[in-house]
Structure formats: structure tokens, C-alpha cells
Amino acid sequence: MAEAAILGMIQHLESSYPGRRELESRTKELRGMLDFLSDLKMEERRRPKYLMADLLELAQDVADSRYIIGYWFGTYQNEIKLTKMRIINFGAECKNEKKKKTNKKKKKKKKKNEVVVGLEKDVRKLIDKVLLNDLCTDDTWIIKGMTGIGKTTLARQVYNHKEVVGWFEHRAWVSITSDKSNKEILVDLIQQMMVGSEELIERDFLLEEKDNRSLQKMLGQHLKGKRYLMVFDNMPKGKNLRYILRHIDDIDKDHQDCGSRKLWTSRFSTNIDDCIHNMKALGSDKSWQLFLKTIDKFTSDEHKFTKELERKGREMLKKCGGLPMAIIDVARQKAKQRLSGIEWEQLFDSIDLSESLEKLEPMYDELDEDIKACFLHMSFFKENAIMREEKLEQIWAASGLDALTTLEDRYIGEEGTCYVLLTESIVKAVNETPHQREVKRCRMNPLLHMLSIKKAEEEIGLEIWNSNQKSQPSQNPRHRVIHCGREKFNHSTNQDTKQLISLIFHGGGGYLEDVTPSYWESFELLKILDLEDFGVKTMSESIGTLIELRYLGLRNNYLTRIPRSLGDLENLEVLDIDLNFMVEVPDIIGEMGSLRNLHMSDVIFQHRLEIDTLENLETLTNISIYDWAYEVSGLETLNHLVKLGIEDVDENLDVGKLFASLAKLRSLQHLILRGSRFRSMPCLDEISVLYLLERLRLDGRLDRLPSASNFPGCIRHLILANTCLEEDPMPVLEKLSRLRRLKLRNAFTGREMVIRDKGFPCLRFLIINELWNLRNIQVGRHAMPILGQLEINNCPHLETVPEEIASMTAFEEFKIVTTKHIAAKIRASGLPSNIVEVDIVP
Structure with missing residues (x-):
């Protein structure tokens, strides 16, 4: 009956919508699946009858004219795909049916215990x-x-x-x-x-x-x-x-x-x-508690450990990353070993997580192929590292992986790779924000990090060195991660380097202080060299021999000068020398025609920088305004520059001339202006010429804000940091009709902020930090109607939360870090029950 109905639907679609290619391909798929189900033996037909019912529903939907276009047609296409997968997997499932039933019985048994x-x-x-x-x-x-x-x-x-x-x-x-x-x-x-x-x-x-x-x-x-x-x-x-x-x-x-x-x-x-x-991973105390309870349950005995054994046990459990599944697996292993006669002192010396890693493998197997490749390259980072999205994207690009989106696309809300990893629970965002596709910083659970290393060793030739020891020899290493300790490194062990594409250093010490020029010359194919946080003091001129290099990470070191030979790196796309205090940079930047991302701060240039030759540049942060010849540079050539950070913006600067020059940057969406240490920033009224600007950070003392009409009309994200405004900024900011995210840090010195009726019509996120004198936030009727998150940190005199949040139907999350007295007072006041996430510290 269902088969005849489906066939009739297919014929109706073919006759009613001739020439519709998308329908032709879908009806062809329907016919193929229908034939497959029809050919199954009768004893196998119970499940196929259910699948046939799904096919019938799909055919009914698409035959209904309201499903031909729009949302439901896209849903129909997806359902066709999923139903096809279910049918393909049907045979395999039949073979494993007995095994599944056995596993289900085991699972039910486990649930009781x-x-x-x-x-x-x-x-x-x-x-x-x-x-x-x-x-x-x-x-x-x-x-x-x-x-x-x-x-x-x-x-x-x-x-x-x-x-x-x-x-x-x-x-x-x-x-x-x-x-x-x-x-x-x-x-x-x-x-x-x-x-x-x-x-x-x-x-x-x-x-x-x-x-x-x-x-x-x-x-x-x-x-x-x-x-x-x-x-x-x-x-x-x-x-x-x-x-x-x-x-x-x-x-x-x-x-x-x-x-x-x-x-x-x-x-x-x-x-x-x-x-x-x-869901959040368990902390140290809860992990230990789960471990003890599982052992007691398994051995039918209550265990108490000395302080030293507990310390060793807690240290061992850190490898589980707070994952209950792993903690329970380890507890069962240790309980079995203890019952076999092994002493606890020995048991806490090591940990075997192979069983847990095997259970996590489906997370990797189910990733799309392009996302799998990105996951493998996350093995380059340290365990528990906080990873910046921009660095991940840059390393993936330097490895030849196709990006899902460009930086410009991500700024307008397109889903980047990090966001996809977040949606699939591979990473967790640091300072997670609901309903936002941007993942600025993220971290990975230690067990998933172990899995990424394991898979990278198997599939892309990863090799991990701990000082002079290889964790697992590789016949043809392509990527090498070196963890350095205090001991001296034996550079004579540096072999198998000709095929290396990536070289990542973690730790520190004097590893690179006595390397010979030939050390760098041996890396003929190297594309990625990352020395971030490594404590490097000098770099050899021989680094200029790495002609295939695309990514050079030197952030947060002790460098005082950059080798002139870097100008020979014609393929270099990312140069990160940020957080090296007062580092001298020779006149080489203009020679790096492939450069896409240049990160720096507190640098010393011999001559003012002209960047009009860097036609591929997408990011430039942070350059002193007095080191940049912006008024003579042909900025029209920088068609891809999306993010720009400028330092030392002070009252002596002609900002009108600066903004007129920046208006030539057709792709500019994100601008950071930092003031000087000792002078205020000038009036920024002329910033309105940057009408396409979507993100703005003003960091430094300001006498006053531009009027609302003088802000760029497309502003969606705004940060005011260290502006120390004497006048309440809210009467200006509340009129920015597209503003979605506002962060204030040490931005206002007054006691009261007032948001008037219907102010901030599009604001979703409001973050208020370090407003040391603030005592009251007054909110008018129908203000911030779609506010979803309010975060308040270190405002020691703000003792009450605006009552109006009770009427905000979209409000979901409230966080506050304050004094013990104020925290107790806010809890006692009884926050509205419509707020799902409440985090009051302490």
C-alpha cells in the first residue's frame, strides 16, 4: 500500500513539475530507495516498513505545494539524505542486531548500579x-x-x-x-x-x-x-x-x-x-568523589586513603579531564587491579585511558573530512591550552586546509571552523556566549586532545618529542612538537627534518640559544614554525633560509630585534611578533608580499612603515600611528584589510586626516584605537566616515564620546576600555540602533548610568567591568528588549540588579563577580525565575 502511494507521488511530481532539476534528482533518489526496500526478503520487512512510511511522508510533503519552496523544501532534501543513510545502514544493523541487544542488556545492568x-x-x-x-x-x-x-x-x-x-x-x-x-x-x-x-x-x-x-x-x-x-x-x-x-x-x-x-x-x-x-566537566573534588564511590561500589568495600595517596590519586585523575566516563573506567581498572593484589601505591603511579579513548573515537569518525583535518592539527597545542580562533585559522590555512569562511565572513556571522567544532562538542568556548557564532578562544578536553595526538600520529605523521625523547618514532615525520624541559637539548638528535612541514615548540629554556646556522637550513619544506611563549631571546639570521615558511609565531618572547633575513621569506603569510617589548624591526615588512596577518606591539621601526605593497594583508595589529606613513601610503591597494589596530592615538594627532585615509579601506570592519600612556585620545567625531565599520574598540582616556550620529552607522560590537569618561556614556550609546554587543571596562568614573525608555533596541550582550564608582543602573521602560546576557565584574559599590530584567523575555544569563556582602544581598533579593543561567561569585 505504502509502495503504491509513494510510486504515485513520484509520478505526480514528475508530471506536475517537468524541468525542475532539483526535483528530478530527488525523485530519482526516491525511486532508488523504493526499489531497494521492495527487493528485501519478506522476513526482513518489519523495519523497512517503517522506513517506507518515512519515504511516504516525504513524498506527501513535497507533493504538497507549500513544501516545494522555502524552508521545508530544504528540510525535505535533508530528510531524503538521512533516510537514504538509514536504508544503507539497514543491512549492517541487521547483522549486529543480536550484539546490540546484548549490549542493551549490559547497559541496563550498568544503569542500576x-x-x-x-x-x-x-x-x-x-x-x-x-x-x-x-x-x-x-x-x-x-x-x-x-x-x-x-x-x-x-x-x-x-x-x-x-x-x-x-x-x-x-x-x-x-x-x-x-x-x-x-x-x-x-x-x-x-x-x-x-x-x-x-x-x-x-x-x-x-x-x-x-x-x-x-x-x-x-x-x-x-x-x-x-x-x-x-x-x-x-x-x-x-x-x-x-x-x-x-x-x-x-x-x-x-x-x-x-x-x-x-x-x-x-x-x-x-x-x-x-x-x-x-554540560561541564567535573572539578577535582567531584572527580575524586566519583572515583572513590566507583571503587567502593566495585569492591563492595569503603576505602580511605592517606593524604599522600589522595594527592597522587588526584594528580592521576587530572588526565581524565573531569570526564565521568573516563573516571569510572579508571576506577574500575584500579579496583580490579587492587582485587588482584596490587598495592594502591603502585596503582596511582600510572593510568591507562585506552578504553576511554576508544569510546571517544566515534566523535572523530563522525566529523566531516575537512573538519577532521582541522582536528588533527589541534594536536600541535599543549594539553588544556586556551586556543585563539585567529591562530587556529592561520595554522590551518598555512597547512593547506581550506577555510570554511574568511575573516570577513565570520565578522558578518558566517560559521567558522571553530564554531562547527563547538557545535559538535569538540571544543568549549572560553567565556561562552549564547546565540553567537563567534568563538574567540576555546579549549579542548584533555582526552580529546589525546585522541587528536593519537590520530595525528596515525594519519598525518605527527611526532612528539619530550626534550630528547620521542614519544612514538615515526618513519616519515611530517609534523613535530617538541616539549622542552630544563635539561640541555642534544641538537645532534635533530634528524629526519627534510620532510617536516610543522615545527612547534613548547616549554622554554635555552633550547635555541646555541643552535648553529645549519640547524635551520635543514628544514627545507617547513611551513609552520611556532615559538609562542618559548622565552626566545634571539633569532639567527639563518632563519631566512626557510623559504617555504608560511606561519612564524614569535609572540610573547624576549626578542629585541627581528632578523633582517625574514625579508627573504616570500611565502610568509603570518608574522606574529606581538608581546615582545620594544623589539626592533628592520625595513623588511614591505618586502613580504604574501603577508596576510601581521601582529605586533611596542615595536621600533627604523623608518615609518609603508604597507601599500602588502596587497594580501587582512589583519594588521597593533602599529603605532607615528610608525605608519598612512598619509602617503596608497591604501586603496589594501582591498582585503579587515582588522586594523592602531596605537599611540593622542591629542596631537589629526584624526580627520587619519579617518579620511582609513575610509579608503573598502573591507575594513574591525578597528582598534589605543591611546598613549600619558595623553588623552582626541575627539573622534569624524569617525563617522568609516560607515561600514562593524566592530570598534576604544582603549585609552577620552574626554567625551562622539555623538550617536557621528558613530559609524553599522556598529554592532563596541568596547570602551580605560576611557575613564566623566559623563554617563549610555545616553549616547543607547541610540546606536544596530549595537548588539557592548563591553565597558574602566570606561566610566561616575556613580550612576541611565538607560532611557526604548534604549538599545538590538543589544544582546552587556558586559560591565571595573566601574569602580558605579552605584546604580537605571533602566527605562522597554529598554534593551532583546537583552540575553548581563555580566558584571568588579563593580564593588553596585549592590542591586536592575528590576527591569524581570520583564525582559529574552533574558537568559546573569553573571556577577563582586564582594561577599553584595553577592549575599543579590541572592537574598531573589532574582527573577525566568533567568535560566545565574552565576554569582563568590
Whole structure:
């Protein structure tokens, strides 16, 4: 019956829309999948009947004229792709069915003996702020995090909590796999939600015969006007829950909201507007507590350790990165070994994480190929390192990896590689901001870092050296990371260098102080040389022999001069000499025609810099205005310059002439102006000529701000740092109609800030730091209507939070770092219950 219906739909599409190429390709795919399912043996047909129901629903949707264009047509294409994958995987799943059932039994057994630590606050937050909170306007939430961090455990704790059981009339828990059909999901929901319903007499036959739309209608009618909770565990990438439940949601919209909720666990977030509860790794105390409880459970005995053994145990557990899965794996290993007679003193000397790494491998396997390559190159960084997005993007580019987006694209909201890694729980953003695609800084869990090293050693020829020792010899090393200690390095061991593409140094000491010129000459193919934070004092002129070099990272060292031979590096795209105090730079910058990113600060130039020859330049930070011949440079040639940082902007500068020159930079979107140490910055009224500017940072003393009409009209991000304004900046800033993000740090010396009625119409993020005299923030009616996050740090006299945030429907997150007295006062005042994330320190 379903087969005939699908075939009829295909024929209807072909006759009704001739010449539509996209439809022709999709109907061809439908025919192919239909033929595959039709050819299956009868004993294998139960699951294919569910897949056939999915195909029928897709054909029905696209045959409906409202699905031919717009959002749902794109969704249809995605559903075709996912259904095709489920069909392809069907055979393999049949072979593994027995194995899966065995594993499920094991998992159920484990759940009964599950040890849970550190989820109390998460459980209370989800219950009080999301599930049982009528003021929460979002009915769908994602519990998100990497594999093994406890997403399912948290969801189960919430689902079975007595308050939740008593609150919802109907509950359903559906475990999702990548090959589970939409019909199976609907059947699972109906079987749990409609227990005892008269409609389900002979229900197995009834459900099997119904198509997806009928099932959705049946479920929707049954749940109409009732409060229900649906939990979807382990949602895979690309699974569109909104598509599956859209007819049920349509019925809900037609009736009064009863407080129903949908909660799912996933490694993935697919939409910037998703409401997400991000799982966090356990801290040291909770990790140790989980370790002890697991050992006690496994050995049926209670263990107490000496302070020295506890210290060793905690040190060992650091390698687990706070990941509950890894901590439990290690605890079970150690318990087994202890039961075999090995003493605890020996057991805490080492750790085996191979079992946990194996469980994490699917996270790598499921990445797209281009993202996999980026993940492998993250092995170059130190464990637990805070990684800057711009550095990651530059290293990936220097390695020949295609960027998902350009810097300019990311500034206008396109998704960069770091954001994709964030959505797939590979990295966590530092100072994470909801609903924002930008990831300025991020870090990776230590176990994922180990996995990146393991895979990089297997796939791209990574070699790790710890001083003079190789962790794993490589026959043909292409990338080398050297971790240096205090001991002297034996440079005679420096072999197999001719094929090296990347050379990364971590640590410090005198590693490079006595290298001979021939040392650098041996790296014939080297493209990446990173010495950031390495304590380098001098660089040899022989570094100019690295003619293939594209990335040179010398940030945060003790260099006093840059070798003149760097001018010979014709392929160099990134030169980072930032944070080297008073470093002398010869007249070579203009010779580097391939340069795309130049980072520096506090440099000394012999002559004023002319950069009109650097036609590929995208980023230039931070150059002293007195070292830059901007008035004679032909800036029209810099068509790609997106980000520019200028230092020593003082009252002696003719800013009108400066801004007139900068107006020639057609791609300029991000401008940083830093004042001098001893003088105020001049009046910036003429900055309005930079009308395409979207990001502006003003860092230095200012007597007054430009008027709102004199700010660039496209400003979306604004930072005022150390401006020490005497007048309240809010009456000016609130009129910037496109401003989305505002950060004030030591920006205002007064006691009160006033935001008037309807001020800041587009502001999403407000961050206030180090306003030492601030005592009150007054907010007018309908001001900041879409504010989502307010962060206040080190404002020691600000004792109250604006009451108006209670009426801000989009407000989700409040953070404050203040004194103990004020923190206690704010807690006692009772923050509005619509704020989901509240972080008050101390």
C-alpha cells in the first residue's frame, strides 16, 4: 500500500513539475530507495516498513505545494539524505542486531548500579528553571556535551525525579540512533504516551498500518490540552525533531500552552537559537568523589586513603579531564587491579585511558573530512591550552586546509571552523556566549586532545618529542612538537627534518640559544614554525633560509630585534611578533608580499612603515600611528584589510586626516584605537566616515564620546576600555540602533548610568567591568528588549540588579563577580525565575 502511494507521488511530481532539476534528482533518489526496500526478503520487512512510511511522508510533503519552496523544501532534501543513510545502514544493523541487544542488556545492568556525582545543581536548574517554570517561554531544550560527560545520566535523573513525575500528565523517553526511522520514534511516543487508551486496542497492528501523518495526528489529538514531557536521548547530527513533530506542534499552537516540554541529549547543536544546557566537566573534588564511590561500589568495600595517596590519586585523575566516563573506567581498572593484589601505591603511579579513548573515537569518525583535518592539527597545542580562533585559522590555512569562511565572513556571522567544532562538542568556548557564532578562544578536553595526538600520529605523521625523547618514532615525520624541559637539548638528535612541514615548540629554556646556522637550513619544506611563549631571546639570521615558511609565531618572547633575513621569506603569510617589548624591526615588512596577518606591539621601526605593497594583508595589529606613513601610503591597494589596530592615538594627532585615509579601506570592519600612556585620545567625531565599520574598540582616556550620529552607522560590537569618561556614556550609546554587543571596562568614573525608555533596541550582550564608582543602573521602560546576557565584574559599590530584567523575555544569563556582602544581598533579593543561567561569585 505504502509502495503504491509513494510510486504515485513520484509520478505526480514528475508530471506536475517537468524541468525542475532539483526535483528530478530527488525523485530519482526516491525511486532508488523504493526499489531497494521492495527487493528485501519478506522476513526482513518489519523495519523497512517503517522506513517506507518515512519515504511516504516525504513524498506527501513535497507533493504538497507549500513544501516545494522555502524552508521545508530544504528540510525535505535533508530528510531524503538521512533516510537514504538509514536504508544503507539497514543491512549492517541487521547483522549486529543480536550484539546490540546484548549490549542493551549490559547497559541496563550498568544503569542500576550507576554512580552519580556532581549533578545536583544541574538537576535543580533544569527542574526549577526549565521544566516546572511557567515563565520559561522555550519548550525545547538540549542537554549538550561531549561523549561521556553525563548527558544521559542527567536526563535520567531529571526524568525520574518525583517532582517531574508528579507535574507532567504524560512522559515518554525515546532512545535515538542514527538509523532509527521517524515512524519508530512516533510509535515509541504513542506506546508510552497513550497507555490505556481505547485507541490502542490491538495497537501493534493499528500502529504498523498507519502512515506517519496519521500517527502524528493521533498523538497530537491525544495530547491536546495536556501537559507532557518528551525526552529524546542521544539525538544524532542532522536529525530534525521539529520536522518529525511538526503536526503535533501545530495542534499545540492552536491551544493554550499547558507547559509541555521537550528535552533531548546530544553532542550537537544545529541552530544558533537552540536553548542549550551545556554540560561541564567535573572539578577535582567531584572527580575524586566519583572515583572513590566507583571503587567502593566495585569492591563492595569503603576505602580511605592517606593524604599522600589522595594527592597522587588526584594528580592521576587530572588526565581524565573531569570526564565521568573516563573516571569510572579508571576506577574500575584500579579496583580490579587492587582485587588482584596490587598495592594502591603502585596503582596511582600510572593510568591507562585506552578504553576511554576508544569510546571517544566515534566523535572523530563522525566529523566531516575537512573538519577532521582541522582536528588533527589541534594536536600541535599543549594539553588544556586556551586556543585563539585567529591562530587556529592561520595554522590551518598555512597547512593547506581550506577555510570554511574568511575573516570577513565570520565578522558578518558566517560559521567558522571553530564554531562547527563547538557545535559538535569538540571544543568549549572560553567565556561562552549564547546565540553567537563567534568563538574567540576555546579549549579542548584533555582526552580529546589525546585522541587528536593519537590520530595525528596515525594519519598525518605527527611526532612528539619530550626534550630528547620521542614519544612514538615515526618513519616519515611530517609534523613535530617538541616539549622542552630544563635539561640541555642534544641538537645532534635533530634528524629526519627534510620532510617536516610543522615545527612547534613548547616549554622554554635555552633550547635555541646555541643552535648553529645549519640547524635551520635543514628544514627545507617547513611551513609552520611556532615559538609562542618559548622565552626566545634571539633569532639567527639563518632563519631566512626557510623559504617555504608560511606561519612564524614569535609572540610573547624576549626578542629585541627581528632578523633582517625574514625579508627573504616570500611565502610568509603570518608574522606574529606581538608581546615582545620594544623589539626592533628592520625595513623588511614591505618586502613580504604574501603577508596576510601581521601582529605586533611596542615595536621600533627604523623608518615609518609603508604597507601599500602588502596587497594580501587582512589583519594588521597593533602599529603605532607615528610608525605608519598612512598619509602617503596608497591604501586603496589594501582591498582585503579587515582588522586594523592602531596605537599611540593622542591629542596631537589629526584624526580627520587619519579617518579620511582609513575610509579608503573598502573591507575594513574591525578597528582598534589605543591611546598613549600619558595623553588623552582626541575627539573622534569624524569617525563617522568609516560607515561600514562593524566592530570598534576604544582603549585609552577620552574626554567625551562622539555623538550617536557621528558613530559609524553599522556598529554592532563596541568596547570602551580605560576611557575613564566623566559623563554617563549610555545616553549616547543607547541610540546606536544596530549595537548588539557592548563591553565597558574602566570606561566610566561616575556613580550612576541611565538607560532611557526604548534604549538599545538590538543589544544582546552587556558586559560591565571595573566601574569602580558605579552605584546604580537605571533602566527605562522597554529598554534593551532583546537583552540575553548581563555580566558584571568588579563593580564593588553596585549592590542591586536592575528590576527591569524581570520583564525582559529574552533574558537568559546573569553573571556577577563582586564582594561577599553584595553577592549575599543579590541572592537574598531573589532574582527573577525566568533567568535560566545565574552565576554569582563568590
